[in-house]
Amino acid sequence: MSKKYAVRNLRLCTKDCLCLYVCPTGATDTENSVIDAAKCNGCGDCADACPSGAISMVPEVYPPQQPKTEAVLRAMNELLRSKSRQEQIAAELPGKLAKAIEKSNRIMAEDLIREAGYMLPQSENTRDFLQSLLLQRQQMEGFPKEAVEKLIKAFNQNNKEDKNMNENKTIDNLMEAFAGESQANRKYLAYSKKAEKEGKINAAKLFKAASDAETLHALKHFEVAGKISSTADNLKDAVAGETHEFQDMYPDFVKQAEAEGNKAAVMSFTFAMKAEEVHARLYQEALDNLNETEEVFYYLCPVCGNIEKFIPEKCSICGVSGDKFIKY
Amino acid sequence: MGKYVCSVCGYTYDEAKGIPESGIAPATAWEDLPEDWVCPLCGADKTQFQHQSTPIASAPKDPVVLVEPSSDLRELSPLEISILCSNLARGCEKQYQPEEAALFSELAGYFKAVAASAANPDFDKLLALIDQDLSEGYPGANAVSAEAKDRGALRALVWSEKVTRVLKSLITRYQKLGDAMLENTGVYVCTICGFIYIGNAAPEICPVCKVPNWKFEKVEGR
Numbered sequence: 001m002s003k004k005y006a007v008r009n010l011r012l013c014t015k016d017c018l019c020l021y022v023c024p025t026g027a028t029d030t031e032n033s034v035i036d037a038a039k040c041n042g043c044g045d046c047a048d049a050c051p052s053g054a055i056s057m058v059p060e061v062y063p064p065q066q067p068k069t070e071a072v073l074r075a076m077n078e079l080l081r082s083k084s085r086q087e088q089i090a091a092e093l094p095g096k097l098a099k100a101i102e103k104s105n106r107i108m109a110e111d112l113i114r115e116a117g118y119m120l121p122q123s124e125n126t127r128d129f130l131q132s133l134l135l136q137r138q139q140m141e142g143f144p145k146e147a148v149e150k151l152i153k154a155f156n157q158n159n160k161e162d163k164n165m166n167e168n169k170t171i172d173n174l175m176e177a178f179a180g181e182s183q184a185n186r187k188y189l190a191y192s193k194k195a196e197k198e199g200k201i202n203a204a205k206l207f208k209a210a211s212d213a214e215t216l217h218a219l220k221h222f223e224v225a226g227k228i229s230s231t232a233d234n235l236k237d238a239v240a241g242e243t244h245e246f247q248d249m250y251p252d253f254v255k256q257a258e259a260e261g262n263k264a265a266v267m268s269f270t271f272a273m274k275a276e277e278v279h280a281r282l283y284q285e286a287l288d289n290l291n292e293t294e295e296v297f298y299y300l301c302p303v304c305g306n307i308e309k310f311i312p313e314k315c316s317i318c319g320v321s322g323d324k325f326i327k328y
Numbered sequence: 329m330g331k332y333v334c335s336v337c338g339y340t341y342d343e344a345k346g347i348p349e350s351g352i353a354p355a356t357a358w359e360d361l362p363e364d365w366v367c368p369l370c371g372a373d374k375t376q377f378q379h380q381s382t383p384i385a386s387a388p389k390d391p392v393v394l395v396e397p398s399s400d401l402r403e404l405s406p407l408e409i410s411i412l413c414s415n416l417a418r419g420c421e422k423q424y425q426p427e428e429a430a431l432f433s434e435l436a437g438y439f440k441a442v443a444a445s446a447a448n449p450d451f452d453k454l455l456a457l458i459d460q461d462l463s464e465g466y467p468g469a470n471a472v473s474a475e476a477k478d479r480g481a482l483r484a485l486v487w488s489e490k491v492t493r494v495l496k497s498l499i500t501r502y503q504k505l506g507d508a509m510l511e512n513t514g515v516y517v518c519t520i521c522g523f524i525y526i527g528n529a530a531p532e533i534c535p536v537c538k539v540p541n542w543k544f545e546k547v548e549g550r
Contacts, residue, residue: 007424034424058423069476075469076481079488082457082465084407085446089457092449096515097502100524100547101454101495107522108488109408110415115484118412121419121428129412133435144438147431154428 004057005040006047008033012054019046019055028055065123068116076116083109122155130155174225181218185211235287242280246273271304274317278307299325331380332358336490337370337535341377364501370535371526373497410439451499458496462489487521490536498524515547 008019010033019028019035027039028046035046035055047055083105090102117125130152138145192207222228229237250273257265282298299308302325304318312322329344341347341361346354350368352361358377366373404412417432446453466489473481502509509526516530517523521537530544 066480068478068481069472071472072469072476072478072481075465075472076484079461079465079469079485080408080411081405082461083488084405084411086454086457087411088407088443089446089449089453092446093451095507096510096547096549097498097524097526100515100517101499103517103545103547104491104495104522104524106411106414107517107519108491109411110418111484111521112488113408113412114415114419115478115480118415119419119480121416121423121425121432126416133409140442142438142442144434147434151428151431154425154431 003060004042004044005037005060006035006044006055007058008035009054009056012052014052016051018049018051022046022049062120062122065117065119065125073116076112080109080112080116083112127152127155171225174221178218178221178225181214181221185214185218188214232287232290235283238283239280239287242276242283246276246280250276271318275305282307298328300328302326329355330358332377333380334367334370334372335376335378336372336494337367339367339369369531370494370523371498372494373501376493376497405443406439407443410436410443413439451503455496455499458492461492462496487537491522494524516544517547519543519545
């Protein structure tokens with residue numbers, strides 16, 4: 001959660017003044033009824049205490065804006081252009097209705113461009129727009145250059161460098177948390193199986209529940225980090241990942257384990273290496289046939305992780321009997 | 329006896345019930361309502377209503393016509409820059425940044441003032457643009473936004489498409505009735521979605537975007 005500060009909606013304020021009572025810094029106690037953002041420490045006590053729901057906590061830094069596809073931007077721009085022409089025409093026509101139509105078109109156009117990437121005044125898009133105004137329009141007579149410069153300065157101050165840095169750091173943190181939660185999920189699952197074998201049912205259950213909880217966390221972190229693309233791109237990523245594992249990573253690990261005489265590790269690595277090679281091939285096939293609608297079934301070897309598209313007599317990697325395979 | 333639903337605001341005309349308080353007796357068939365009858369809630373004309381059994385088709389199922397833009401990164405016109413700036417001024421207001429809002433408003437005013445004026449403006453030109461929006465602009469934009477799962481864009485499109493249909497029916501009526509249509513009555517604009525209401529007082533909530541009526545602005549004479 002990013003840092004927040006309190007704002008008061010005067011229209012809802014019923015002057016119960018509980019915000020004054022609970023505020024630890026006096027930020028709510030101002031002559032003009034606007035909460036002093038410089039004093040506010042973001043604790044949120046005033047928002048909780050207000051009986052009229054007149055105070056809300058707003059983020060100091062907004063998340064980056066949601067990406068827009070080019071097709072959407074084009075379509076919204078076409079409508080914007082049409083609405084601006086209608087505003088222009090209505091502005092020249094006499095009568096109240098024309099005046100209302102002029103206003104109406106302005107409001108619709110504002111909303112359309114707002115949803116075409118200009119929601120927030122402090123966004124990258126807005127900064128680029130202001131910069132381009134300075135570059136391209138400042139020769140125009142009477143151009144309010146000073147206003148543009150002030151705006152660029154205002155939004156640079158509280159944002160630019162800090163925000164970019166924060167964003168990058170946060171993405172790193174998300175990925176680190178994703179790795180940690182993923183490991184915790186598998187670890188607790190292993191612990192749960194062990195507890196089950198020992199007949200410690202309650203501990204087994206708790207480990208299982210916690211392992212599922214870590215999965216939830218991991219999935220959310222991964223999603224928020226923006227790492228989930230289209231299925232085609234996800235398949236390409238999977239092919240690359242599995243290929244790296246069976247070509248580079250596991251061969252080195254196997255050699256090292258052999259040198260150290262750790263036979264169990266050699267076997268664990270070897271099974272995984274061979275299975276990853278199969279996975280890479282299957283991902284590539286799935287990518288090539290992404291638009292095929294005919295259903296394909298996969299069969300998983302529960303011992304080594306090999307995957308086949310048919311039930312084999314026995315696993316080609318670890319030799320376990322085919323009837324153990326699990327159908328997907 | 330059937331029911332007819334307004335595609336702009338959702339008001340339902342029930343043939344069995346009629347609208348006795350407006351002099352429409354119970355059991356008045358849809359066909360027997362006068363041609364110039366309009367939705368009591370939002371003022372949309374009869375053509376905006378659909379029989380309740382027919383599903384409301386917001387976008388035609390025909391192949392979608394995508395409008396080719398004249399250029400990808402075409403330069404915004406001065407009036408479009410003004411619109412962008414007044415939108416950003418609103419954005420600043422919402423974030424309690426009055427100084428920045430004033431600066432954006434100053435820019436919006438400047439670009440509105442330097443914008444070219446329309447050549448030979450008339451209501452028919454407005455109607456032509458509206459028809460183009462309704463037949464090409466919105467179906468195309470809705471299709472690409474749905475495909476991109478762009479909730480924000482879809483939301484804005486739903487509102488402005490409805491408002492555009494209301495504008496069409498208002499202009500059509502105005503062309504028939506002239507200024508008599510506006511005599512002894514107020515004209516109100518919703519400052520959130522642009523919905524126009526003609527009547528004695530703005531509706532309690534906006535039939536298009538559902539904001540309360542204090543967000544409406546009364547249009548004073550010109």
